[in-house]
Amino acid sequence: MARSAPTRAAPRRPGFARCLSSGSMTAQTTVPRLASFTCAGARLELPLMPASDPDSSARAAADRATALALAAGAFAVYAAGACRTIYVGDSGELVAAVHTLGIPHPSGYPLYVLLGKLWTVLVPLGSVAFRMSLFSALCAALAVGLVYLAARALAVGRVAAAAAAVLFAASPSFWGEANVQRVYALNALFVALATLLALQWDAAVSEDKDVHRRERLFVGTALVCGVGAANHTFLAVWGALFLLFALVRDRGLVRRWRTLIAAGGAALLGLSFYGFLFFRSRQEPRLDWGDPETPGALWAVITRRDFWPRKWLSGPGDLLPIARDFFSSFAVELTWAGALLALAG
Structure with a gap:
């Protein structure tokens, strides 16, 4: 009987752990976030995650905590003086x-109306007027x-950034709008x-690293402008x-x-809140200023065509008093000491 030839075991390649321990593995980074490992003729590619900066994460967390503390303190002050009845003006x-x-x-202020209605339903505290005063306090x-x-994004120190926020919170015009029922x-x-x-976004452009993050910030800014313009048209100018x-x-x-189209679409999406005026007017609400049931009437309401005939600038002669009022407001809002500090900064 013929004896069969003994089978030879295939030569064993050193395992991955053995390569690590013996030092026979070579590593070479081929593309960003991708490492190529060669072990006994076998090639393995593994993705590399970017190393996170613990100091940067800690600073960001500290900034968020400080911002939250400043906001909470401001809300407590504003809410304590919130107007409990109807304020003057509109x-x-x-x-x-x-x-x-x-x-x-x-311009109809559809975002203010919709968010205000939601707020008054979710916060059944006191009269509707008082609830809307609290809504302004929260926004402020x-x-x-x-x-x-924002000050920290400009590389301002924590103490100076906090001082700027407190100075802003205590400025007379801003504080005057922070506890009444208005859109500002x-x-x-x-x-x-x-x-x-x-x-x-500007910082991302300077770093020139993460293009996708830069584009997200650009589109996000456009979205915020569109949504904000549904409350006040100033955001459209901004x-x-x-x-x-x-x-x-x-x-x-x-x-x-593609980025520009995405940003334009985001802005239009935010502006779509103005559609509320068109559809709500067709339901004949008790308060229906301008009756914007047609595209033409809606555009007239949004642009204030028939509401504000006075021109902001009638001629060059208006420039001097406008500039005088603007610069004198610094002393009123910041005090002279704050205005001088702003100029020094």
């Missing part, structure tokens, strides 16, 4: 619009926290948020100025048409 009209889901004077307090974060506290919140995102700045700051942006 506050009565705005409270009525929130309560009845109506349409106040142009959040804006204070965002001002601190919500507007300040969106301006502060858009400014913070714009500063983060957004247009930011676009001009972005095109100058990032010369390659004009060639990234």
Whole structure:
């Protein structure tokens, strides 16, 4: 009987752990975040995660905690003095619009009406007027926290950034809007948020590392401007100025048409809140300023065509008093000491 030849075992390749212990493994980074390992002729590619900076994470966490503390302190102060009844000016009209889901004077302020209605339902504390005063207090307090974060984004020290936020919180005009039923506290919140995102975008452009993060910040800023403009049209002007700045700051942006289209779509998505005026007007609410049931009437309400005939600038002669009022307001809002510190900074 013929004896079969003994089978030879295939030569064993050293295992991955043996390569590590024997030092027979060579590593070579082929592309960013990808490492190629060669062990006894076998090649293995593993993704590499970028190393996180614990100091940077700790600083960011500390900044968020400080911003939250500043916002909480500001809210406590504003809420303590919140107006418990109807304030002067257009506050009565705005409270009525929130309560009845109506349409106040142009530009209609649909975001304020919708958010205000939601707030008054979720916070059944006191009268509707008092609830809307608390809503302004919350928006203003959040804006204070965002001002601190914006200052930190400019590489301002923590103490100086906190001082800037407190000075902003205590400025007379801002404080005067922080506890009454008006749209300006919500507007300040969106301006502060858009400014913070714009500063983060600018920093991302300077670093020139994460292109996707830079584009997300750009589109996010456009979205905030669109949504904020549904509360006050000032954010539309702010957004247009930011676009001009972005095109100058990032010369390659004009060639990234997908990013521009995405930003435009995000802004239009935010502005879509104005559709509330069109559909709500067709339901004949008790308060229906301008009756924006047609596209033409809706545009007239949004642009204040028939509401504000007075021109902001009638001629060159208006420039001097406007400039005088603007610069004199620094002493009123910041005191002379604060104004001098601002100039020194």
